[in-house]
């Protein structure tokens with residue numbers, strides 16, 4: 001299978017290197033997109049096998065699947081050509097899929113597919129299973145070091161000063177739909193959780209700034225007619241981007257590896 005990577009930041013570069021090292025059986029990296037020719041050349045030099053830097057439209061025509069790992073506002077620029085071409089979009093900017101039934105409809109019409117890998121979230125397997133029955137409630141509390149929230153639209157608009165906090169503060173609470181508008185780069189895991197379970201309008205969320213925290217931490221409570229469960233994850237930051245957990249790119253690699261695996265575990 002031919003894969004292309006849109007955006008070679010923390011997630012994209014790590015997945016590209018795993019593919020380049022031949023660590024993902026059955027998948028070949030055939031192209032990538034970068035923000036500038038200089039960045040592309042510097043990145044290509046880190047690969048054992050040179051790969052062309054192309055436009056998002058060319059990624060869509062050259063590849064069977066395209067991994068989107070761009071800044072959130074760039075999402076449509078790659079999602080639309082990939083889905084219009086009937087290809088598979090591996091979407092990391094999961095927050096950008098909230099309220100986007102139009103993209104799901106586009107995929108249905110063209111035979112394309114949208115996949116949100118588990119990324120930095122845990123337990124989506126159990127949530128999908130309980131969703132076969134009736135889910136009563138899903139709550140997620142995301143706690144982040146204040147610096148990870150400092151550039152969010154809400155923090156800037158309200159003029160919140162999150163520096164020198166003496167203790168953890170709840171910055172915003174509401175439904176995932178409400179919080180996503182204000183913290184687009186911080187709700188990918190909540191977006192994935194809500195899409196797998198009760199939907200963004202019924203999944204409750206709180207965002208906390210916690211000065212004592214080193215790792216992004218997500219705690220989830222689920223109640224349903226089959227199981228109640230609570231889960232928590234503390235994500236070590238990646239070297240390239242402290243806002244992105246190291247597990248995120250590993251989740252993509254694990255997802256790709258199961259394509260041809262003789263033994264597949266989990267939902």
Ligand SMILES: NC(=O)C1=CN([C@@H]2O[C@H](COP(=O)(O)OP(=O)(O)OC[C@H]3O[C@@H](n4cnc5c(N)ncnc54)[C@H](O)[C@@H]3O)[C@@H](O)[C@H]2O)C=CC1
Pocket residue numbers: 006007008009010011012033034035068069070071072074091092093094117118119120121184185186188189192240241243244245248
């Ligand atoms: N689903 C999940 O669990 C998680 C999702 N994310 C999301 O995944 C996305 C990617 O995250 P990271 O890799 O950490 O971001 P990053 O900021 O490290 O990388 C983004 C890359 O896109 C490049 N870029 C910008 N404009 C471009 C253009 N026009 N053409 C090509 N490349 C361009 C940037 O130069 C950068 O290299 C973000 O939206 C982030 O919020 C992050 C962590 C977890």
Ligand SMILES: O=C([O-])CC(=O)C(=O)O
Pocket residue numbers: 120142185186187188189190216217235243244245246248
């Ligand atoms: O925990 C992480 O690494 C990333 C995160 O909060 C998100 O994108 O929602």
